[in-house]
Amino acid sequence: MAHSTNTASDYALEARGLSKAFGAFNAVKDVDLKVKRGSIHALIGPNGAGKTTCFNLLTKTLTPTAGQVIFEDRDITRLRTAQVARLGLVRSFQISATFPHLTCLENVRVALQSGFDKSFRFWSSLAAIRPLDARAMELLDQVGLADRAQAKATELSYGKKRALEIATTLALDPKVMLLDEPTAGMGHEDIEPITDLIRKVSEGRTTLIVEHNLSVVSSLCERITVLQHGEVLVEGTYDDVSSNEDVIKAYMGGVDAH
Structure with a gap:
């Protein structure tokens, strides 16, 4: 009712x-x-x-x-x-919280890993985390960064870094x-x-x-x-x-x- x-x-x-x-x-x-x-x-x-x-x-x-x-x-x-x-309940920080020397794809994948009990396990085999790549690419596309997937975060303009940060926030499915x-x-x-x-x-x-x-x-x-x-x-x-x-x-x- x-x-x-x-x-x-x-x-x-x-x-x-x-x-x-x-x-x-x-x-x-x-x-x-x-x-x-x-x-x-x-x-x-x-x-x-x-x-x-x-x-x-x-x-x-x-x-x-x-x-x-x-x-x-x-x-x-x-x-x-x-x-x-x-x-x-997920917060995006005022100072960009991305990993500067990882690629855009890797940054979003790290965020996705936290939702799959693989959080920050950089030593995981690529085969174990590869299934997350498709979702990471979807999120990058959503924020207009699909064409920069292999660029390191440090190479992005300030505005693009904020877009990447939003993608990592979205990866946590807030x-x-x-x-x-x-x-x-x-x-x-x-x-x-x-x-x-x-x-x-x-x-x-x-x-x-x-x-x-x-x-x-x-x-x-x-x-x-x-x-x-x-x-x-x-x-x-x-x-x-x-x-x-x-x-x-x-x-x-x-x-x-x-």
Whole structure:
């Protein structure tokens, strides 16, 4: 029977009263966040707002001082990073996390191996891992890198490296992808292709991104949560957020201060 009201199962990922203190410093304070299943949701804010700390709490890189993380209606607050990754909550890092001297194909195959209990066994016979090549090529094709399969990651342009990183993230078959600054450091010519790629690979998945480029956020994201000083300042659509006086003040202050 269909229900018109939202239930917990409408949300793939939630933070409930999430807090993190480092000594006397409260990096994240009582954050509530609901990421709707199948949506692209942005977490934004000026420098020092607590975005990366919040990401680290959601992906279990950090343990919260207080609060809960709920993934697919399950409390994962006490689980470890590897455990939540196996459940389907996968993070792509701001600094490219690929192996620079492996080829694109080998990078994606390493990621695929982790899903087949062959994780990082570089000494496995080629025959044992060869069946993964077809899937690796599919993923490379999906991110526009099929023609660079035999190129080493270090030979790629910055934008192509980010595409490769997205392919390795997809190799883990995420239900929820967390993308940390996917367009950081990119030239203008790379931003649009990566934005289009994120839109494409997010189909059928839930995506949460931290992103400074507000034009990227406006074109991709259905909901936006703004953090300031570790707390939620406002949440809404891009139009709601971009016209909010507190957000304008926070961003102007953040730009001037840094």
